Amino acid sequence: MPPRALRGTGPADAGRGRRGRAGGGSLTYGQLDAKANQLAHHLRARGIGPEVLVGVCLERTPELLVALLGILKAGGAYVPLDPTYPAERLARMASEARLSLLLTQQSLVETFANPEVSLYLLDTEAPARAAQSTQAPTRLNTLDGLAYVVFTSGSTGTPKGVMISHRSWTNAYLGWERSYGLREHCRSHLQMASFSFDVFAGDLSRALCSGGKLVLCPREWLLEPPRLLALMKEQAVDCAEFVPAVLRGLLQHLEETGQTLDFMRVLVAGSDAWYVNEYHRLQAVIGDDTRLINSYGVSEATIDSTWFESGDLGPGDTQLVPIGRPFANNRLYVLDAHQQPVPAGIAGELFIGGEGVARGYCHRPDLTAERFVPDPFATEPGARLYRTGDRARYLLGGDLEFLGRADTQVKLRGFRVELGEIESALGKHPAVQGAVVLLREDPGTPRRLVAYVVGSDLRDTAVLRDHLRERLPDYMVPAVFVRLESIPLSPNGKVDRKAFPAPDATQRTGEQQLVEPRSETEASLLALWKDVLGQTSLGVTDDFFDVGGHSLLATQIISRTNAMFQVTLPLRALFEHPTIAGMAEQVVLAQLEGVDEAALASAMEEVGDLSDADLEKLLEGTNE
Template sequence: MLTSAEQQQLLWEWNDTDADYDRDVCVHQLFEQAVARAPHRTAVVWGANVAVGSERWTYAELNERANKLAHHLRRLGVGPETPVGIYVERSLEMILAVLAVLKAGGAYVPLDPIHPPERLAFICQDAGIALLLTQTHLAGKLPLPERPVLHLDADWPRIAQESDQNPPNISRPEHLVYIVYTSGSTGQPKGVMLEHGNLRHAYYGWQQLYQLGRQPLRHLQMASFSFDVFSGDLTRALCSGDTLVLCPRETLLQPDKLAQLIVTENITAAEFVPAVLRLLVAHLEQNGGDLRQFHFLSVGSDAWHVRDHRCTQQLCGPHTIFANTYGVTEATIDSSYFRHSTDTLSDDQITPIGRPYPNVRLYVLDDALQPVPAGVAGELYIGGAGVGRGYTNRPDLTDTRFMPNPFLPGEQLYKTGDLARFLPANGHSANEPSTLAGHIAFLGRADFQVKIRGFRVELGEIEAALQQHEKVQTATVVDFQSETGDRRLVAYIVPASDMIPATDELFAFLQKRLPDYMLPGHYVTLSQLPLSPNGKVNRRQLPVPDLSSRPQVAQPYVAPRTLAEEVLAELFGKVLGLQQVGIHDNFFELGGHSLLATQLAIRARDTFQIDLPLRAFFETPSIAGLAVAVEEALIEKLETLSEEEAALLLSS
């Protein structure tokens, strides 16, 4: 039993976060205020080509365009509670479309073209979008019968005839601002509904933590358009009168190019996922770079170890606000932050997720929704102004995850499914001194949701997709940590007959249905899945996979034939953690993904001393194909060298 003093501390003292701000102003109105303050300041930059130059709009230009589109959207019937799909490539038009939908009074539904059309079509239907904003070259890729489509390029001459003045605001804090879809355990993604008041609250918290609006900053926007962090990037920058620089996807995956973009565009603010920041920090350490120009730098969306935290902090300047953040889509992006010293923590510990943002309350509760003592594990619940409305068309799930706050009538709680504990005032060891009292330590998941490269993944959605394959009777999916340190998804399948599907067959099947970060890298065939006494899959009894063995693919193993193929085979093996790789094996079917492809590209450049573009590893993801590109690049390089330089290169 907790004493009254302990209850007071857990429920109230460590949740004393109430703060006043203007709750009736929407984020698009804050943007309009920024326009009025500095109309000629650069608002958004598309950093598509550092060498040639970037496309950019001022605040006045962006606002006028957004106003024209907003007026046009209102003519088409867009208003409060109207979901509008935005299906565009990364571009200035992406930002324009979001602002226009908000100004029109609607709610935007982001649709990333890199995701499978089947998944996007489901999202459009489930969200009930009334209109689709897109670009001409994407037309036809996402069939939407009986829904109007507006092309931001081809239809712009007509849109441009509209007024460029701010439309009167018709949105209230309780109106929808966006619907973002996350992985769902039923086999389909689930839509999370957030309101204007939620996003306005989040901006206030960022404003306080990062001291926004005190000096002009340049924010690097890296998150996928379909990820809720995108909304945070946009809001932090454009509500503060700062500049938002859109990072091209291919630049994000190349730490040398990313470092160059940061310097060229004088980036001073950014939120990273751990996987990308680790690559950037390693590159900077190897090449004598740093992050001292940053005013604020945050890392979130996945667990972040103290070792990585320290390495990053050492590259920052003394003035840099460096924070480890925690949040969920259902509670508006960020709910807590950690800025405390890690001096007393060990390298292999997970960095604490810290304390709640302003107007956020965090509870660690038991199964009876009662607080557990500090130092004891429980489930993390989030309360306060960030908790969203619920899930689209899923009242059952909404009732399960969103509930009345038993400690504060009139407020909602969100059940995160994350395990956590408050660090105690006295500490259990030297690793948890009293200076961290009241901070929260993240311990993992209480269910079958995992984080893969910063993305939430419900394993049940992958299992449901696998079981749609005609050769699969049943399947279960788990995640393992490989020898290379990254998390790997492993699918255990029971075939429907004697015809066992090959890895590449299953890969191609799932690729049409799931985003790339949800594709298993390894498959294990079983005659049956182990069951517990209650009939559920006993995941602890599943055989541990040999992640170092070559997956079962249709093509036979073919050994390297040339020196270039031998070197590439060794590089493939090191990056993938495999003992053997055939020259015709597909890198991605062997468990590779975009971040591993980046590591492979860096190693190949260092080994062969040639500038091999990252896209080559996506266009020809086999050793045989890449060897041709390597040999051609080496020949081209030799032709530009003198005889002495060529002899020196060949001898090395």
């Protein structure tokens, strides 16, 4: 944590009683400081100090904040490890970082199969930790010392750890404080990002460094706009950074219910591209005093590098919102293939320089040298530029416009994904002879990952989806798998990514048969699913998550299902019953709970149209 934040959590601030909250638990600044100090002393005794990496695998609760500040106060650097990731990926990350210690809790120990690192169990060590001093230990951190290492997708199949110094993190915070007016306008900050995502570090520092309240939003509430909005109002949230996908769900709910976000002061959309028409729609649901900001950044340049704010953007359904201008002490260049600047209006590759540039990739000097290059425009010796791989151009007014990727790294639902890592994981399946993964946005379908695979024994691509789920996070598992006889090549023998066919909408997985709807409820749900998923060939027994569905689309399915049938199914219903047939049963059951006689007669008439086998299945469901 930046040194300023460590001072900001000291006893002098505890008197304000400002609390961080999460799921009913809360800590004042004084409590957080005391607990973090005790942990820091205990970790110092275990050898934790400057440049020592400590893995952290915990649920997102106030105890996670204690763990992070304790590591930083001890002088060490933290490495976030999301407990929801597959065990194989967590093991690779821990091995790549060469951790000195893994801080976790008893219930998560099995997440790591035979960990090759010493464990510190936060719950088990509580009695011993309670005996430690609550006074801050002697500070060992320096500005150029390591603060955290966050892993991003790697093109070779191995995740790469980005090393961020205290100087870079401090500079990022000071840029937000100056540009967003954090101390003047923001008192309650909503924290939504995954702990393994560098935006988490931004949320944490924006709140604690400015003396604000940090509200940890439960992960599942991000996909339930009514609960998310209720939390924001209850906690008087006035500052939040959203990924566009979550913001779109909230925006739809606001428009449908006639509610607004006029209580907010700073609303930031970052981590992914979004469109001008969405910017205008958001302006219609915020207050006159709410600032609407688009931010751009990469992990290798410490979270955010640019920001954009405007009240007079022109119309543009397919035009992306500009990413704006650099935060303080950041420099952005649009360069050609020879790394020379191009004029405004001309596209080139985006390079980032300045105080935000990371130290490099952890234990990867070859990759560091490839992506972090000497800065020919700087006056200070040893300065470097990070080549983002993003295409951009400067507009005549001085703002930057994002134009897409220049390589095989893509951004999907706020996550940067190296397509090569997915291809590498697919290649480890014995039946796969070749694989190429693309991010596609075909007419009538949402942006999605499509895997093209070659293999003589690939009769059922469902096994490939299971294979990837054991190795990669859910957001990296392709929505569609397409079998090919061979990989298309260009005349010079390279993979021709433009020659891959669009997925066949009628293609079925393995021996799976398309089952037509058997009731009006199933028929209505089928039409809804086709619209949301952008699919033309769906059956009532198809699994939502096997036909391209994901958690953000699940929000739309549940919201529109509830509106269509006037029920209140929770989001978990779709996860527990991920087929149209299963959801139709849940709809009927919900309608039967307290309906009047007319509605009951209508529901019973529909049940009467079911076959004996379907009726028996429905009755079994009511007795569970």
